[in-house]
Amino acid sequence: MATTKVSKISHDWIRQRREEFRSFLDETMFPDPERLGERGPKLYYPEWLIMFIAICAVQFKIKTYLGIHRMVNEYWDVIAEGLELPLISERQLRDRLKKICHFPGRPAGFIFQLFPELEQRYYSQRRQDDGQSKRSRVAQERQSG
Numbered sequence: 001m002a003t004t005k006v007s008k009i010s011h012d013w014i015r016q017r018r019e020e021f022r023s024f025l026d027e028t029m030f031p032d033p034e035r036l037g038e039r040g041p042k043l044y045y046p047e048w049l050i051m052f053i054a055i056c057a058v059q060f061k062i063k064t065y066l067g068i069h070r071m072v073n074e075y076w077d078v079i080a081e082g083l084e085l086p087l088i089s090e091r092q093l094r095d096r097l098k099k100i101c102h103f104p105g106r107p108a109g110f111i112f113q114l115f116p117e118l119e120q121r122y123y124s125q126r127r128q129d130d131g132q133s134k135r136s137r138v139a140q141e142r143q144s145g
Contacts, residue, residue: 009060014078017059021052045088050096053079057097063104065094 025032025048032047056079057068069090072079076087088096097103 011075011078014056014075015081017055018052018079018081021055022048045085045092045096046083047100049080049083050093050100053093054097054100057104065097065104066090068097068104069093 024030030048053068053072056071056075060071062068062071069088072093073087
């Protein structure tokens with residue numbers, strides 16, 4: 001399948017990635033829980049939609065839940081295209097993102113569930129990037145002095 005290259009933050013980028021993400025979920029038969037019964041009422045916003053919002057937040061390097069909601073508000077017509085859903089509230093979005101283990105500034109937990117090998121690579125890269133930044137001021141002074 002040939003894809004055209006588009007800007008990172010655009011309606012076209014979101015539309016293209018959404019189609020790829022849905023195809024991936026369909027191909028891998030990833031379950032879309034409805035949460036009926038003991039775990040509460042049926043989810044109004046599909047789980048895959050919340051997962052896709054998390055992917056966009058990581059791609060756009062959004063560091064706060066409020067920032068994620070602003071992005072969702074701006075691109076809702078493309079993100080929820082064909083679903084006929086009202087805009088998700090900031091609080092509900094934050095709660096749902098926390099349930100899938102997405103915290104701003106870090107990859108969503110479900111990414112590591114799908115691709116466990118990425119977790120080790122991500123955290124080892126983080127340790128290399130952090131380097132001396134994790135040391136206390138006293139330790140840094142000892143090393144330089």
